Every structure is written in C-alpha cells, then in structure tokens.
Amino acid sequence: MRMIIGMILGCLLTIGAVYARDSMATSTVATGTNASTSEMIVNWDVAEREWTELKADVHTAWLKLKASSNPVLIVIGEPGADRTRDLLIKSQTLYH
Numbered sequence: 001m002r003m004i005i006g007m008i009l010g011c012l013l014t015i016g017a018v019y020a021r022d023s024m025a026t027s028t029v030a031t032g033t034n035a036s037t038s039e040m041i042v043n044w045d046v047a048e049r050e051w052t053e054l055k056a057d058v059h060t061a062w063l064k065l066k067a068s069s070n071p072v073l074i075v076i077g078e079p080g081a082d083r084t085r086d087l088l089i090k091s092q093t094l095y096h
Contacts (some may be wrong), residue, residue: 023038
C-alpha cells in the first residue's frame, strides 16, 4: 500500500516540478536581460486536449459497462387487462 501511495506522490511531484519549471520558462517576469532562453518541456495545450479526450473516453466506457450490466425484463405470455399483476406473475429477468 505504501508503494502505491509513493508512486502516486512521485507522479504528482514530477508533474508539479515540470509545471513549475515550464511556467518559469514562459513567465513575463523571467524574460528580463538575465533570463535564459529555454523551451518548455511539456506542450500544455496538447496535454489539456488529451486529458479532456481521455475523460470523455472513460465516461463513455463507464456508461457502456453500466448499460451492459442492467437486467432486461422479458414478459412471457399475453398481457392481460391488469398490466401490473401480469408483469409480476408472467415475467423473468435475463442477463446479457
């Protein structure tokens, strides 16, 4: 358990350090005469677009998984006049 938490914290620390370095490289404050010319490590616009697509894909997959696990109600026999009584007596649940 500690290893998993350490891996998650390590990833967050790495992303935070890269973000801080990139924001300092493109900062208007750091572009004075003593500022070094350096490029960004991460293209944050592309990263944001990929993150948005990933969230949408995961949401779609979750909805498909959720829909496939719902039971389907199949009515056997002819429906009678009293529909609720008919469903309780002549129905069965099938799973896909």
